[in-house]
Amino acid sequence: TILDNGGGMVKDAQSDKRSLSTQIIQERISLLNESLKGEILLSVENWESESLETKGVKVTLSLPIL
Numbered sequence: 001t002i003l004d005n006g007g008g009m010v011k012d013a014q015s016d017k018r019s020l021s022t023q024i025i026q027e028r029i030s031l032l033n034e035s036l037k038g039e040i041l042l043s044v045e046n047w048e049s050e051s052l053e054t055k056g057v058k059v060t061l062s063l064p065i066l
Contacts, residue, residue: 001060008046008054038064 022044029040040063047058
C-alpha cells in the first residue's frame, strides 16, 4: 500500500476518463490472472480521514504468494 498526501483524485461528473497507464496496467494484471493460480488486485482510491476528508490517494497492490 502506498499513501500519497497530495490533493486526491477529483471526480468529474462529465468525464469518466482513465489514464492510459492505468488501463495498460489493468490489462497486464488481467493477463497474469489468467495464467496464475492466485489473483493480483490493484486498487486506486482517495485516502480519507475518519471524517471523510480527502487526505490524498491510496494505491494498494495485492500479490498472491504461490
